[in-house]
Amino acid sequence: MGEQIHYRACNLCEAICGLEIRVRDGRIVSIRGDAHDPLSRGHICPKAVALQDLHEDPDRLRRPQKRIGERWVELGWDEALDEVAERLAAIRRAHGGNAIGVYMGNPSVHNWGIMTHSGAFLGPLKTRSRFSATSVDQLPHQLVSYWLYGHQLLLPVPDIDRSRHILMLGANPMASNGSLWTVPDFRNRLREMQARGGKLVLIDPRRTETAEVADEHHFIRPGADAALLLALLQVLFAENLVRPGRLADFSDGLDEVGRLVAPFTPERASAVTGIAAGEIRRLARELAAADAAAVYGRMGVSTQAHGTLCQWAIAMLNLVTGNLDREGGMMFPQPAMDLIQGPGSKPGHYAAWRSRVRGLPEFGGELPVAALAEEILAPGEGQIRALVTIAGNPVLSTPNGRQLERALGALDFMVAVDCYRNETTRFADFILPPTGALEHDHYDLIFHHFATRNSARYNAPLFAPPEGALHDWQIFVALGRRLRARLRPDAGQPLLRRLTARLKDELMLRLSPQRLLDQGLKRGPYGRRAAERLSLRALRAAPHGRDLGPLRAALPRRLCTANRRIAALNDALREELARYDTVLAEQQVRAPRAGELWLIGRRHVRSNNSWMHNAQRLVKGKPRHQLFMHPDDLAARGLHDGQRVRVRSRVGAIDVEVQASDAIMRGVVSLPHGWGHARPGVQQRIASRHPGASANDLTDERCLDALSGNAALNGVAVQVEAAPDDTSRHAAAVSSQSSSSPEFVA
Structure with missing residues (x-):
């Protein structure tokens, strides 16, 4: 067998860099960046080369595992799936749907089979005890987008390829190549911005790898970012530097924003941030004066006590300076497979129910994962007695991991869909391992929504899966069929509703991810354009992907609010601003x-x-x-x-x-x-x-x-x-x- 060249996306992080992978005699001989990829432009980081290690890893599980005491045994798929479905169905019948918890880990959004078909398995469980890595990461970001723009995935990103000024807080794209901002080759993109006179200002408690290449870096005390951001807003309003431009035509509440931020002066912010009041005013004035600017904040401002307030203030800074939906500012990507305005879109909802023990609000159908352990340990109606984890390791990735260890040991039953026996899945009764990343095809359903340039790319598998192996979506379909047979989730409903539900379920069970992708592309924004006519067939014929151009202005057309307007404020945000004023007055940020x-x-x-x-x-x-x-x-x-x-x-x-x-x-x-x-x-x-x-x-x-x-x-x-x-x-x-x-x- 001669050498074969494959082009593929790296699905190990949000950068989704294009790769050139050479295979000889069934083994990978090299992994390089794809110079013709329109998004990553040949960039590659060390993680991509490790795709070979993950594929060949002898520790990667390839057949179902069952734990019997302290021993693990292999068993066949039918036996494993039957027993898992029977155990879950028995717990649901005895204790109700909420007695089964679900945790979806970060790799779930990197694997399109999980994205398209996990509902086939989880739907029949009808549980509200759902958790994910979202609430140890970007939940405030998504909540603010839901409130302001009407959809949890409608997240603007810095248009760095045309920007001249970026104010960045709590982010390190030199290490991450973006986070909720798919920006591969960040270093060269930043150099290009600086070459045209642009400037990067970074605010972070650590002089990070990104700080080393930034034009300015300011230390800030952890947890004080909200004070800084509100002070920047206060300066813009106090000095008449607010210029929303055309955004004012479809934005409500900006005058009230000005009144509510008036107490948050640079002097108050300086006392808690460690940044001088004069510097805060200079930062605000430079932001207002820049002709194409973006304010961007990530993990450091989301995973703190005032994360939602921080993300709201960032959104307001972009809005009142006119930099939202502006070339070089914060713009909304337009993916080919649109999960925002396409069929089956899930804009989100907030506080439709709350957690049993602490009363924490759900968002988008998920509860904060910080409540998972207590929901397992606290007795009473609705106590979680069984847990399903999908591509996750919450023992290491969620707060108070030792408490969660104790909780996992107290479960009646646990099943993990995962390739590894890790710190979390070692507690499972069954581990169901799907095929590896290079053994199935791939399309980035999520990260094109956050990309700094519009593109689309479909990748065929490099290797045939081992005989008898199942893709993750096939595992979900098989479990879903078994659960429906045991639970009859539509029993008791009117005949027409039962028939409609069964038809819908059967259609989903029969459709492969490829069929769903093809339909989504054809119905999407580029499938209808004569110049592109995107379809799965068209992407198969474009091994390097299709370049769909720079980000384009999209508002108000792309807004998902009922009135197609941006609501700058709601009661929850008003109350949070008042609470934070008290926090500063009582020196609780200290x-x-x-x-x-x-x-x-x-x-x-x-x-x-x-x-x-x-x-x-x-x-x-x-x-x-x-x-x-x-x-x-x-x-x-x-x-x-x-x-x-x-x-x-x-x-x-x-x-x-x-x-x-x-x-x-x-x-x-x-x-x-x-x-x-x-x-x-x-x-x-x-x-x-x-x-x-x-x-x-x-x-x-x-x-x-x-x-x-x-x-x-x-x-x-x-x-x-x-x-x-x-x-x-x-x-x-x-x-x-x-x-x-x-x-x-x-």
């Missing part, structure tokens, strides 16, 4: 107490959450999971660089090596999340040899953004001290224990 530090996370280009640590080429070299700490904070505690320290929070403690760094603000420490692999029963040998410590053994499930319920993972109060003398011996023993999983019986 400097650390004596001996206290603020914990923040960080991202590395070789890592993506918890699922990229079993690839040797990504974890080799110098460890990257140390605690960053300013030298002055080390000296004040009698600590030194390279020492093992103990970090404590309200919920727990971890031992970790500390690294001195003047790139971190005084009073702040930084630990990357996704590590903490020293758990018994994990079958990921490389990750277990590089365990690190889990930042989510420190984050607090009680610390939330009050409006959305999103976890406040940044700005966690911690204490740092020298670790006990036996810490190193203890850590080595734990690591050794975790390297050997329970006995496996074929």
Whole structure:
């Protein structure tokens, strides 16, 4: 067999870079960037090369697994699917639909089979106990878009290819290549912006990789971003710099916004942010003067106690300066497969129900994942007794992971659709592994909605799946059929409704992702245009993808609100502004107490959450999971660089090596999340040899953004001290224990 060349998207992060993959004799011999890809332009990061490692990983599960005590056994698909469906149906019959919880992890949105067909499985369960990684990530961003623009996925992104000024908060695209902003090749795009006289200003408690290439960087105290953003708005209104332009024709409430932000002066903001009032005024004036500008904030401003207020203020800054829906400003991509205005669109809803224990609001049909453990542990009607996880590892990715471990151990039943026995799935009774990323085809349903340039690309599989293997969508269809036969979810409904529901269900079960994609493309914005005529057939004939052009103005046409207008305010936001005024007045946004530090996370280009640590080429070299700490904070505690320290929070403690760094603000420490692999029963040998410590053994499930319920993972109060003398011996023993999983019986 000669050498074959395949062109494909990397689906390991949001950048969706185009790849050229060469295969010889059934094995990958090289992975390079695709220079002809219209979006990524040949860019590639180290994660893409690890696609080969994930495909060949001997730890990747390929057949269903059943846990019997401490042993794992393989079994056939029919046997596994039958037993899973029977166990779930029995729990639903005995305790109701809400007794079955569902958690969908971050990789779910990177796999289009999960996106198109998970409902075939989850629909018959009829549970409101649904959770996902959204509420430890971007929930405030989506909630604000739902309130202002009418749809949770209608998220504007910086039009960096034409911008001249970007104010960025709590984001590190040099490591992530964008987040809710698909911007591969960020470094070269930034260079091009700077070459035409543009400027990047970054606000972050750490001098990140992006700060190193920015024109300005300002340290800010964690959790104080809302004060800064509101002060910028206050300056714009106070100095008559508000210029919404044509946006005023379909925006409501801007005058009231000006009145409500009037108390949030730069002087008040300076007291809590650490940024001088004069600098805040300069930043506001430069933003107003720029002829094409964008304000963008991500994880650092979403995963904090006032995340929704931060994202609202960012939206207002773009709106009142006229930079929303403007070339070079914040623009709305137009994907070929449109999930916003296409058939079956789900704009979202808020607080239609609340969690059983704390009364936290749902959004888009999901509850905040910070409530998952308590919903399992607290007895009573609606207690979660069974859990389904799909491509997720919440033990390492959600707050107070040790509490969630205890909860998982108390479940009556658990099933995981996952390729690995990881820190979470080791608790499952069944693990159902789908085919690997290179064994099925791919289309990016989600990330074209956030892309800095419009394009479309379909990828055929590189390799045939192993005999008897199932794609994830086939697993969902098979489970859905079995659950419907056992539960008869439409029983008791009128005959016509039952027939309609069954016809709809059967149609979904029969349609493959490819059929759905073809229909979506033909009905989408480019399928109807004579110049493009997009269809699945057309994309198959374009191995590098189709360039659909730069972002275009889309408002008010693309608004999904009932009146096609932007509602700048609602009662929830008014109340939050009043509450935050009180927070500042009572100095609740404060400097650390004596001996206290603020914990923040960080991202590395070789890592993506918890699922990229079993690839040797990504974890080799110098460890990257140390605690960053300013030298002055080390000296004040009698600590030194390279020492093992103990970090404590309200919920727990971890031992970790500390690294001195003047790139971190005084009073702040930084630990990357996704590590903490020293758990018994994990079958990921490389990750277990590089365990690190889990930042989510420190984050607090009680610390939330009050409006959305999103976890406040940044700005966690911690204490740092020298670790006990036996810490190193203890850590080595734990690591050794975790390297050997329970006995496996074929």
